[in-house]
Amino acid sequence: MLEEKEHVHHFKENGGxxxxxxxxxxxxxxxxxxxxxxxxxxxxxxxxxxxxGDPLVKKGDEVEYGEKIVDFGGKGKMCVPVHSPVxxxxxxxxxxxxxxxGGKERxxxxxxxxxxxxxxxEPLDPKEASRKELLERVKEAxxxxxxxxxxxxxxxxxxxxxxxxxxxAKESDPNLASDVRLMMExxxxxxxxxxxxxxxxxxxxxxxxxxxxxxxxxEFEELLRDNDVRIKRVRPNYSVGSERLLVKEVLGxxxxxxxxxxQIGTIVHNVATAYAxxxxxxxxxxxxxxxxxxxxxxxxxKNLWTRMGTSIEHILEYVGVSQVEFERIAxxxxxxGPTIPDPSYPVLKATSGLTVFTPxxxxxxxxxxxxxxxxxxxxxxxxxxYPQMIMKAEEKNDIKRLQSLNVLDCINCALCSYVCPSNxxxxxxxxxxxxxxxxxxx
Amino acid sequence: xxxKEDETSGLYKVGDPPxxxxxxxxxxxxxxxxxxxxxxxxxxxxxxxxxxxxxxxxALGTVLIVHGTMDSYQKWRGIKPTYDSPASPLVAGMxxxxxxxxxxxxxxxxxxxxxxxxxxKYMQGKYFDHKYLNPAATSKSVxxxxxxxxxxxxxxxxxxxxxxxxxQELDLLSAEGFEGAMWIFRGETVPLxxxxxxxxxxxxxxxxxxxxxxxxxxVVLIVGIVAAYWLRYKWRIILSTLGTMTILAVGTGLYLxxxxxxxxxxxxxxxxxxxxxxxMATEPQSTPMxxxxxxxxxxxxxxxxxxLQIYNVVGGSLYALVIMNMATPLLDMIxxxxxxxxxxSKGGG
Numbered sequence: 001m002l003e004e005k006e007h008v009h010h011f012k013e014n015g016g017x018x019x020x021x022x023x024x025x026x027x028x029x030x031x032x033x034x035x036x037x038x039x040x041x042x043x044x045x046x047x048x049x050x051x052x053g054d055p056l057v058k059k060g061d062e063v064e065y066g067e068k069i070v071d072f073g074g075k076g077k078m079c080v081p082v083h084s085p086v087x088x089x090x091x092x093x094x095x096x097x098x099x100x101x102g103g104k105e106r107x108x109x110x111x112x113x114x115x116x117x118x119x120x121x122e123p124l125d126p127k128e129a130s131r132k133e134l135l136e137r138v139k140e141a142x143x144x145x146x147x148x149x150x151x152x153x154x155x156x157x158x159x160x161x162x163x164x165x166x167x168x169a170k171e172s173d174p175n176l177a178s179d180v181r182l183m184m185e186x187x188x189x190x191x192x193x194x195x196x197x198x199x200x201x202x203x204x205x206x207x208x209x210x211x212x213x214x215x216x217x218x219e220f221e222e223l224l225r226d227n228d229v230r231i232k233r234v235r236p237n238y239s240v241g242s243e244r245l246l247v248k249e250v251l252g253x254x255x256x257x258x259x260x261x262x263q264i265g266t267i268v269h270n271v272a273t274a275y276a277x278x279x280x281x282x283x284x285x286x287x288x289x290x291x292x293x294x295x296x297x298x299x300x301x302k303n304l305w306t307r308m309g310t311s312i313e314h315i316l317e318y319v320g321v322s323q324v325e326f327e328r329i330a331x332x333x334x335x336x337g338p339t340i341p342d343p344s345y346p347v348l349k350a351t352s353g354l355t356v357f358t359p360x361x362x363x364x365x366x367x368x369x370x371x372x373x374x375x376x377x378x379x380x381x382x383x384x385x386y387p388q389m390i391m392k393a394e395e396k397n398d399i400k401r402l403q404s405l406n407v408l409d410c411i412n413c414a415l416c417s418y419v420c421p422s423n424x425x426x427x428x429x430x431x432x433x434x435x436x437x438x439x440x441x442x
Numbered sequence: 443x444x445x446k447e448d449e450t451s452g453l454y455k456v457g458d459p460p461x462x463x464x465x466x467x468x469x470x471x472x473x474x475x476x477x478x479x480x481x482x483x484x485x486x487x488x489x490x491x492x493x494x495x496x497x498x499x500x501a502l503g504t505v506l507i508v509h510g511t512m513d514s515y516q517k518w519r520g521i522k523p524t525y526d527s528p529a530s531p532l533v534a535g536m537x538x539x540x541x542x543x544x545x546x547x548x549x550x551x552x553x554x555x556x557x558x559x560x561x562x563k564y565m566q567g568k569y570f571d572h573k574y575l576n577p578a579a580t581s582k583s584v585x586x587x588x589x590x591x592x593x594x595x596x597x598x599x600x601x602x603x604x605x606x607x608x609x610q611e612l613d614l615l616s617a618e619g620f621e622g623a624m625w626i627f628r629g630e631t632v633p634l635x636x637x638x639x640x641x642x643x644x645x646x647x648x649x650x651x652x653x654x655x656x657x658x659x660x661v662v663l664i665v666g667i668v669a670a671y672w673l674r675y676k677w678r679i680i681l682s683t684l685g686t687m688t689i690l691a692v693g694t695g696l697y698l699x700x701x702x703x704x705x706x707x708x709x710x711x712x713x714x715x716x717x718x719x720x721x722m723a724t725e726p727q728s729t730p731m732x733x734x735x736x737x738x739x740x741x742x743x744x745x746x747x748x749x750l751q752i753y754n755v756v757g758g759s760l761y762a763l764v765i766m767n768m769a770t771p772l773l774d775m776i777x778x779x780x781x782x783x784x785x786x787s788k789g790g791g
Contacts, residue, residue, distance in 0.1 A: 335462070
């Protein structure tokens with residue numbers, strides 16, 4: 001097991017930071033428990049990177065668990081279908097503020113009738129099915145990257161001329177442990193998923209990149225070795241698990257600025273996505289549930305298997321805490337995820353975690369002090385940009401300067417804010433700067 | 443299809459990520475810097491005696507009085523206090539105390555501390571978006587320039603005790619002149635050991651002349667390295683400043699004459715260089731952010747300091763530092779390192 005380390009001041013120049021992982025440590029030993037669906041499920045039409053699909057149901061329709069309720073229509077390859085997480089009745093559509101985009105988006109409200117789970121699709125035999133059929137199944141089942149980005153999986157798996165597949169089990173985020181729980185609890189399914197991904201991509205060179213230490217997941221590691229999957233133990237620093245940085249860590253190559261890993265013949269998939277892919281192909285399961293880590297100081301860490309559309313208030317009730325105990329709720333990564341103003345918000349495909357803070361754990365950035373130009377931010381920046389100078393240029397709206405400071409290469413890991421001794425939240429400045437440049441470029 | 447409006451109760455506070463912080467703030471940074479400098483102060487008092495302690499206490503007392511007055515004034519006027527703890531003023535006071543020459547009148551120390559705190563910390567911070575000039579270095583430079591002017595026209599004991607007119611007669615460019623000038627550092631007897639030190643030993647371990655903070659160069663070196671590592675000072679500035687000074691000292695020794703080791707001891711281990719390199723040249727606000735610019739800053743600072751030092755300009759290192767502070771906005775604009783994705787073509791590497 002991981003040991004708690006002294007976490008202050010482990011600055012690693014050019015490559016991240018050993019953040020405080022006490023939340024992760026408190027969560028790792030907790031096995032998954034399944035959260036029953038809430039009485040009313042709120043299913044957003046759009047839960048991935050890409051355009052919203054076309055709804056297939058109307059008010060009053062009966063829907064079954066795993067049934068497609070949003071189709072990709074003719075909106076291009078980036079569109080991903082959405083499925084009903086329960087057997088139930090469609091109560092209508094709501095315009096709800098999306099936790100990720102911040103804007104109001106359409107969601108289907110489904111009244112839950114029972115908790116039964118019967119897959120909607122027929123299992124496929126990978127030996128019999130063609131590559132096209134397998135890819136179609138991944139798309140049809142609504143699989144997206146479960147590491148947090150929710151990028152359509154079929155798009156990545158459909159890339160040609162790929163020589164290297166990296167399975168990302170780094171799970172850098174200090175509050176998450178659901179990936180490592182999957183490795184402990186579902187090793188056989190993970191191996192199936194990894195092999196299927198390699199098969200679809202026609203790649204033999206597969207690396208399993210993990211921060212786990214020898215002996216932490218023995219059964220799974222034995223399976224990896226038996227299946228000729230190379231294990232790469234990645235240093236535990238935060239943000240090394242980011243796709244671009246992981247490529248460098250594993251292959252020693254950098255993904256060129258503005259490009260993606262396929263440009264250098266590499267594909268990176270999250271380990272939970274491999275699990276979802278295996279379930280979709282071999283059991284006909286559409287993506288309607290996922291593992292996530294809940295953390296509060298009161299309960300410690302809990303790994304939950306949750307259906308998309310389940311309200312946060314239902315999860316709070318399930319873990320035995322009151323929604324009024326908290327001041328802030330963060331979705332997903334505690335370093336990169338959004339906060340929500342209301343507990344009625346639902347779990348999305350990208351929701352890898354839920355962290356709640358009491359008023360005693362107030363926002364550490366509330367008392368912002370003037371910048372002292374200490375340079376901590378650029379010292380820890382894993383992509384070697386200058387957050388403080390970007391902040392100043394953003395304040396002055398100096399687009400030329402922002403471009404020269406390469407702000408588009410920021411991976412939004414938020415390490416700069418995390419280490420700032422003046423408690424300045426630099427991340428929003430960087431995001432605004434990126435938006436300004438993108439707008440300038442049209 | 444029915445449309446349900448979003449009913450956001452606003453039960454929770456919302457904010458951008460991240461949602462956790464390392465828990466180390468600038469007050470802690472300042473406090474730890476102050477504690478580390480206190481070790482140097484202790485060593486200095488051991489070497490230079492009670493006079494050094496008085497200088498340090500006068501500097502600290504002055505900055506705390508200014509800070510207390512300004513803090514009360516700002517609170518009275520309903521302005522957010524510039525400093526939410528006395529940690530930063532304490533560091534400024536300690537730096538002033540340690541960068542004063544032991545022979546300076548206490549009044550001069552108090553004036554430098556006042557200028558540092560009021561003019562170059564409070565006012566500079568108020569009227570500019572950050573502090574472009576190192577407060578202690580600038581206030582001492584301004585005062586020394588003024589005193590130098592006074593000394594030229596008026597026979598002032600105060601000015602003389604700061605300005606050291608005999609320095610003008612030193613010849614550091616020749617071997618004989620340099621060796622001769624080093625007499626002041628030799629012959630001191632170290633208590634307890636009872637040993638008499640040579641000039642080189644004196645410069646390394648036991649200086650009773652010059653900056654209070656340089657009384658024991660070795661102590662400054664050790665404490666400075668610990669501070670730079672622990673508190674993540676801009677170490678490239680320290681390395682390039684001291685490295686360049688060492689190279690210049692050895693080169694001068696070999697080319698112009700004079701024991702190279704003694705040259706290194708003098709040019710690197712006097713307080714005006716070693717204390718300045720660790721605790722003044724790394725002052726974050728007035729120094730460059732880009733790593734390569736920090737090297738340029740340090741090398742240029744060393745060259746300027748060396749030239750001014752060898753031509754007997756009293757306070758030369760501080761003038762050099764202020765000049766480099768003024769060049770910092772320019773240095774911030776150049777030599778930005780290539781970020782991830784720009785360093786290799788087509789992912790090679």
